[in-house]
Amino acid sequence: MSVLRRVGMTLGLPVILLAAWWFASAGSTSFFFPPLSEILDSLVEEWFGPRLAADVWPSLYRLAAGYALAVVVSLALGVLIGTSRTVRALTEPVFEFFRAIPPPVLVPIFILLFGLGDGMKIVVIAFGCMWPILLNTVEGVRAVDEVLSDTGRVYGLRGWSRLRHLVLPSASPQIYAGLRQGLSVAIILMVISELFAAENGLGYAVVQAQRSFAIPETWAGMLMLGLLGFLLSLLFRLVENRQLAWYHGLRRAQRSS
Amino acid sequence: MPAWALGLLGLVVLVALVEIAPRIGLVPRRWFPPSSEIGAELVAQAGRPEFWTAVLQTLEGWAIGLAIAATAGVLLGLLLGTFRFAREFSASTIEFLRPIPSVALIPIAVLLYGNDLESELLLVVYASFWQILIQVLYGVQDVDPVAQDTARAYGLGPWARVRHVTWPTALPYVMTGLRLGAAVALILAVTAELVIGTAGLGQLLNNAQSSGAVAATYAIVVVTGILGVIVNLVFRAVERRSLSWHPSQRAEVAA
Numbered sequence: 001m002s003v004l005r006r007v008g009m010t011l012g013l014p015v016i017l018l019a020a021w022w023f024a025s026a027g028s029t030s031f032f033f034p035p036l037s038e039i040l041d042s043l044v045e046e047w048f049g050p051r052l053a054a055d056v057w058p059s060l061y062r063l064a065a066g067y068a069l070a071v072v073v074s075l076a077l078g079v080l081i082g083t084s085r086t087v088r089a090l091t092e093p094v095f096e097f098f099r100a101i102p103p104p105v106l107v108p109i110f111i112l113l114f115g116l117g118d119g120m121k122i123v124v125i126a127f128g129c130m131w132p133i134l135l136n137t138v139e140g141v142r143a144v145d146e147v148l149s150d151t152g153r154v155y156g157l158r159g160w161s162r163l164r165h166l167v168l169p170s171a172s173p174q175i176y177a178g179l180r181q182g183l184s185v186a187i188i189l190m191v192i193s194e195l196f197a198a199e200n201g202l203g204y205a206v207v208q209a210q211r212s213f214a215i216p217e218t219w220a221g222m223l224m225l226g227l228l229g230f231l232l233s234l235l236f237r238l239v240e241n242r243q244l245a246w247y248h249g250l251r252r253a254q255r256s257s
Numbered sequence: 258m259p260a261w262a263l264g265l266l267g268l269v270v271l272v273a274l275v276e277i278a279p280r281i282g283l284v285p286r287r288w289f290p291p292s293s294e295i296g297a298e299l300v301a302q303a304g305r306p307e308f309w310t311a312v313l314q315t316l317e318g319w320a321i322g323l324a325i326a327a328t329a330g331v332l333l334g335l336l337l338g339t340f341r342f343a344r345e346f347s348a349s350t351i352e353f354l355r356p357i358p359s360v361a362l363i364p365i366a367v368l369l370y371g372n373d374l375e376s377e378l379l380l381v382v383y384a385s386f387w388q389i390l391i392q393v394l395y396g397v398q399d400v401d402p403v404a405q406d407t408a409r410a411y412g413l414g415p416w417a418r419v420r421h422v423t424w425p426t427a428l429p430y431v432m433t434g435l436r437l438g439a440a441v442a443l444i445l446a447v448t449a450e451l452v453i454g455t456a457g458l459g460q461l462l463n464n465a466q467s468s469g470a471v472a473a474t475y476a477i478v479v480v481t482g483i484l485g486v487i488v489n490l491v492f493r494a495v496e497r498r499s500l501s502w503h504p505s506q507r508a509e510v511a512a
Contacts, residue, residue: 009345009346009348009349010348010349011349012346013346013347013349014349014350014353017350032365032368032369086263089260089263089264089267090263090264090266090267091267092260092264093265093268094264094267094268094271096486096489097268097483098482099485100440100482100483100485100486100488100489101478101481101482102443102444102448102481102485103444104444104447104448104451104452104459105447105448105451105459105477105478105481106478107451108451108462108463108465108474108478109466109474109475109478112288112466112471112474113284113285113288113289184358187358188358188359188360188448191358191360191361191363192448192452195363195452203360206361206363206364210364210367210368215368218364218365218368219365221364222361222362222364222365225357225358225360225361226354226357229356229357229358229361230353230356230357232356233355
């Protein structure tokens with residue numbers, strides 16, 4: 001019964017909403033709101049058909065490249081900055097400023113500097129999503145437990161092994177918080193960077209469909225973007241739950257005690 | 258040296274680097290003006306009424322959008338949080354809708370509203386609503402069951418319980434949600450102006466870039482950064498003031 005109840009609870013509302021959409025739009029003759037069946041047809045035919053290779057993969061490739069670049073740079077910089085009080089004080093206002101710039105406004109500037117190719121898009125994604133990751137890493141590294149840190153020092157934990165076994169694990173809950181924020185910024189920038197003079201990509205294709213008033217394709221593209229955002233956040237949660245299992249367990253134990 | 262002096266030094270170094278790098282050819286001078294030129298352009302912009310109109314238009318979209326998102330997020334959050342069934346029934350839907358990037362709504366915003374303010378509001382509200390709703394839900398779940406039962410034992414009705422038990426507990430979370438939502442709302446307001454062409458700083462930026470006014474492009478980017486910093490500082494200050502009684506404000510907590 002309880003399994004049945006959980007399934008009902010999880011699927012109940014989505015099924016009701018989809019059914020409502022389906023029936024409300026079934027006989028729709030409105031230009032902007034085509035029937036859901038048409039949208040789904042176009043989703044399957046276009047987006048899971050030729051566009052998957054032509055537009056979705058290039059987008060995902062740039063997203064992955066930009067995000068990976070941001071992660072590497074932010075972790076390296078974050079550890080360096082987090083361990084030194086002086087460097088931290090020196091860089092904090094500068095970083096706060098860069099973080100406060102709405103990342104999409106950097107697109108016009110990066111077009112000036114890097115042209116219109118893949119490189120520009122990857123740099124835009126990397127530069128935009130590195131700030132949440134960097135600032136969270138700095139904060140996590142700064143807040144390493146002092147007793148642990150001293151104990152490590154007494155036991156002669158130095159250099160690489162200190163980083164690997166003490167600093168990174170104890171900063172990882174904060175780092176993951178930053179990585180999650182960074183991922184949603186990266187997806188936004190993936191779309192935005194493709195709205196300017198691109199030749200392929202999800203953002204490009206959706207806007208192209210909208211400009212040519214291909215309404216079912218436009219809706220289908222929006223569903224595709226939503227699906228992508230949902231799947232990526234699901235994937236992220238799986239990785240995080242694996243990597244931070246010790247932390248979540250610790251938190252639960254502390255709360256119940 | 259005290260921290261603030263180091264921070265100031267950091268900013269000075271940044272300005273100096275941006276001044277020197279294009280002059281010695283480290284970056285192409287034509288596409289990357291030195292900071293003195295950007296600064297001069299900033300001053301020139303500040304003397305033009307169109308610039309201030311654009312700033313106000315951006316802030317208008319931001320404020321209206323944030324107000325709508327905050328009202329809806331707080332009301333729905335309290336409602337869903339108070340009734341267990343509603344919370345469990347809606348959890349999967351919220352988990353699905355929340356990660357949908359708000360820029361996915363750009364096409365439909367353009368189709369429905371063109372480049373009117375409503376387009377911008379649609380994006381701003383969608384993006385900041387989830388930030389606030391999620392925090393309110395966390396906050397309502399954090400209510401102490403003993404306090405809840407005590408209130409019930411003293412005969413407080415549902416409305417009084419929300420007012421005197423749930424709301425004070427959830428308030429710090431609401432404030433965090435507002436701060437996060439305010440930052441996201443500004444990003445989406447400027448993005449909508451940049452991409453859709455609703456009036457404001459983003460549109461000004463787009464015009465500057467497409468007409469080849471390089472220094473003006475940089476100057477407007479700097480302005481959006483300054484706006485972002487101000488929004489962050491204001492909301493952090495409001496958070497601290499309105500919650501000075503709360504334990505979380507006595508020790509710095511990691512967000």
